[in-house]
Amino acid sequence: MVAGTPTAQSAAVRGRARRQREEELLVWPDLVFIEFIAATLFMLTFTLLSIAVNAPLQDQANPAHTPNPSKAPWYFLNLQELLLHMHPALAGVVVPTVALVALGAIPYYDNDNERQGEWLATPRAWTMVWIGTIVGFVGTLMLVIWDGQKHVVLWAQLTGKDVADWPEKLNWLRNARALQNDIAWPSSWEAVPLGSKILRTDLLGLPAIDLDVNIPAMIVEQMLPTGLMIGLPVLLSAVLWKLGIAKTRRDHMIVQFSGFISVFLTLTILGTFFRGLGMELFWFWEVSPAVS
Amino acid sequence: MATTERPESRSVTDRVYDAVFHSYFWRSIFRSGYPNTPRNQMLAVATNVFLHLHPTRIHRTHVRITHTFCLGGLSFFLFLGLTITGVLLMFYYVPSIDRAYTDMQALETDVRFGMLMRNMHRWMAHGMVLTVLMHMMRVFYTGAYKPPREFNWVVGVVLLVLTLLLSFTGYLLPWDELAFWAITVGTNMVGSAPILGEPNRFVLIGGFDVGPNALIRFYTLHVIGLPLLAAIFMTVHFWRIRRDGGLARPL
Ligand code: HEM
Numbered sequence: 001m002v003a004g005t006p007t008a009q010s011a012a013v014r015g016r017a018r019r020q021r022e023e024e025l026l027v028w029p030d031l032v033f034i035e036f037i038a039a040t041l042f043m044l045t046f047t048l049l050s051i052a053v054n055a056p057l058q059d060q061a062n063p064a065h066t067p068n069p070s071k072a073p074w075y076f077l078n079l080q081e082l083l084l085h086m087h088p089a090l091a092g093v094v095v096p097t098v099a100l101v102a103l104g105a106i107p108y109y110d111n112d113n114e115r116q117g118e119w120l121a122t123p124r125a126w127t128m129v130w131i132g133t134i135v136g137f138v139g140t141l142m143l144v145i146w147d148g149q150k151h152v153v154l155w156a157q158l159t160g161k162d163v164a165d166w167p168e169k170l171n172w173l174r175n176a177r178a179l180q181n182d183i184a185w186p187s188s189w190e191a192v193p194l195g196s197k198i199l200r201t202d203l204l205g206l207p208a209i210d211l212d213v214n215i216p217a218m219i220v221e222q223m224l225p226t227g228l229m230i231g232l233p234v235l236l237s238a239v240l241w242k243l244g245i246a247k248t249r250r251d252h253m254i255v256q257f258s259g260f261i262s263v264f265l266t267l268t269i270l271g272t273f274f275r276g277l278g279m280e281l282f283w284f285w286e287v288s289p290a291v292s
Numbered sequence: 293m294a295t296t297e298r299p300e301s302r303s304v305t306d307r308v309y310d311a312v313f314h315s316y317f318w319r320s321i322f323r324s325g326y327p328n329t330p331r332n333q334m335l336a337v338a339t340n341v342f343l344h345l346h347p348t349r350i351h352r353t354h355v356r357i358t359h360t361f362c363l364g365g366l367s368f369f370l371f372l373g374l375t376i377t378g379v380l381l382m383f384y385y386v387p388s389i390d391r392a393y394t395d396m397q398a399l400e401t402d403v404r405f406g407m408l409m410r411n412m413h414r415w416m417a418h419g420m421v422l423t424v425l426m427h428m429m430r431v432f433y434t435g436a437y438k439p440p441r442e443f444n445w446v447v448g449v450v451l452l453v454l455t456l457l458l459s460f461t462g463y464l465l466p467w468d469e470l471a472f473w474a475i476t477v478g479t480n481m482v483g484s485a486p487i488l489g490e491p492n493r494f495v496l497i498g499g500f501d502v503g504p505n506a507l508i509r510f511y512t513l514h515v516i517g518l519p520l521l522a523a524i525f526m527t528v529h530f531w532r533i534r535r536d537g538g539l540a541r542p543l
Contacts, residue, residue: 024349028333031346031355038362039369046373046419050411057400060393061472063501070473072481073463075421075456079481092481093489104449106432107442116435117540119359129433250435257432 067290069279077271078264084279085147085176086225095229099260110253122250131245132258135236140266143228147175148281176224180216189215233259345530347538354539359434363427367455368526370420375519377413385465387511389504392467417459424455436540444532447525454522461514464507475510476502 025031072080082091115121120129145151152174156163166174172182191212192198202208233256240246246255276287312318313325327336334348353359384403385395399406428448431437437445464475479502483493498505533539 023352025352025355026330026333026349027337027346028327028343028348031350032337032343034355034357034362035365038366042366042369043373046412046416047408049415050408053411053415054400054407055411055414056468056470057396057466058468058470061389061467061469063472063503065469067469067473070477072474072477073460074418075459076478076481080477083481088481088484089486089489091484093485100449100453104446107437107439107445110437111439111442113435113438113543115542116438117353117542119434121435121542125433254433261429 068277069275069290071271071275071290074268074272077275078267081144081267081271081275082225085143087221090222090225103260106253106257110249112249114250120254122248122254124245124247124251125254128246128251128254129258131236131240132255132260133262136259136262137266139232140263140270144267144270144281149175150281176220179224180220183216185216190217345534347534350538351541353541360539361426361430363423363430367420367423367427370416370423371522371526373416374413374420377409377416378515378519380409381413382515387465387507389467389507392465392507396466396468413462417462420455421459424452428452434540438540441532441536441540444529444536447529447532451522451525451529454518454525458514458518458522461510461518464502464510465514467507472502475506479506 071077079091079096082095085091120126145154152163152166155161156165172178174182192215194211194213196208196210199211200208236259237246237252237255240255241252246252270281273284273287274281276282277291324332324335327333337343337346337348381399384399384406386392396410399410403409431445431448460475460478464471475497479493479497482496483489485492494500496506496509497503498509
């Protein structure tokens with residue numbers, strides 16, 4: 001409050017109020033009419049769609065027959081896709097929980113209310129959308145191709161060789177699991193006796209924990225995916241910040257959100273259309289229907 | 293007969309209009325005629341139980357289709373459509389593993405419009421997941437989550453989760469192969485969590501495998517538990533929009 005200018009201020013406030021009144025419309029009929037049209041169009045669309053396309057009903061459930069592949073509903077195929085690349089607890093529980101909490105936290109981080117209520121109105125907004133979307137898409141695709149060994153197939157096709165000709169020295173680069181199997185880890189790392197040697201519960205008079213940790217497996221199933229999922233977005237933001245491309249919190253949020261949506265969609269589409277028998281990667285025209 | 297001020301000849305349409313809209317019965321429902329002055333139009337919105345979710349006036353930009361693409365409204369509309377078709381489906385469906393699948397078959401072949409109802413319920417459910425996701429994107433890209441609307445965004449995230457769970461619990465009910473294995477895959481993901489995973493999965497499906505207990509649990513959640521929760525959160529969501537001063541707009 002600036003003391004001494006009460007008249008000027010209240011005039012400004014009054015002027016603003018009047019301007020806003022003029023910018024306003026009545027809900028009846030202006031909005032109610034639009035809602036009515038939208039509802040009618042939607043009703044019509046869904047009725048026509050339902051006349052034209054029947055909901056699927058397959059054979060009765062039979063716990064003894066597992067169809068191959070068996071897939072979750074499409075909006076969970078992104079998680080099922082993650083399941084192929086990392087520890088199930090990470091893909092099925094930790095990632096979705098963290099993602100939802102992070103989503104809910106967006107407004108508490110990006111709480112500067114400049115330019116709200118307009119489509120992508122801050123400067124640089126569209127640049128951020130494009131960067132996030134493209135990086136998310138390309139990054140996800142590259143990681144999935146690598147873990148599906150499709151870069152080996154691509155290499156074979158490009159050089160006219162056979163997949164089996166992949167140089168033995170580079171075996172560890174075939175996919176994520178190869179990092180565990182084709183690197184000469186010290187054998188003692190494969191069963192670190194966490195229970196009997198390190199967490200000495202027996203000293204407290206408690207029963208000893210029977211737990212041997214396989215470090216190379218843990219690297220592949222937990223540390224590497226976690227590192228990538230946290231590291232890559234952080235790296236992206238850091239680079240954009242250093243280069244002066246993303247300046248405000250809103251910029252970073254747009255990059256991250258667009259990247260998230262892009263990864264989410266890419267995984268969903270891959271899981272829906274590009275995974276066939278044994279959840280292998282195929283071109284979508286080569287994916288055959290599930291067999292049971 | 294005294295001559296009156298009445299116009300000599302009233303057209304048929306005028307008479308019909310009078311007979312319907314000025315009748316005792318009509319007036320008992322709608323106390324006033326068509327609201328054709330701004331004052332009455334505001335009253336119509338403020339006093340009608342369905343319309344009063346709205347404010348009486350809104351900002352010009354918010355009426356433009358391209359501001360919201362109606363996505364939140366369409367999500368709500370789909371929720372209503374799903375409730376109606378869902379209640380109709382409940383008439384024919386018994387959630388036991390002996391009957392669920394045959395009930396679905398009977399619904400498709402023996403019940404008049406049964407197939408249509410089932411199709412509409414199915415496609416609207418997929419549609420709602422899509423509209424809710426797109427609504428979230430529109431809110432994000434218009435920066436409409438910023439103060440004072442932070443909490444409504446959080447309510448929205450809860451609604452997103454509820455929408456997914458509603459769809460997921462409904463997926464099991466036809467008890468066909470698609471349903472059974474999709475739910476098996478989905479609940480196995482829950483079961484893989486460290487420590488709490490297995491107990492949670494057990495509670496969710498009422499046993500170690502997807503079976504009769506899972507069916508009745510999913511059914512109950514699907515037809516009453518989750519819709520009730522969603523309705524409560526939607527109420528809060530809409531109320532907060534009003535309390536936060538309508539939709540976000542540039543300061
Ligand atoms: C069942 C799901 C949902 C329903 C029925 C719903 C309904 C609505 C409606 C009718 C509006 C009014 C404006 C519009 O139509 O865009 C709205 C606004 C809003 N919604 Fe939702 N919504 C849902 C889910 C979500 C989700 C998932 C989020 C975000 C994570 C969200 C956040 C918001 C916010 C912040 C506003 C205020 C927007 C503004 O001020 O411009 N809602 N919602």
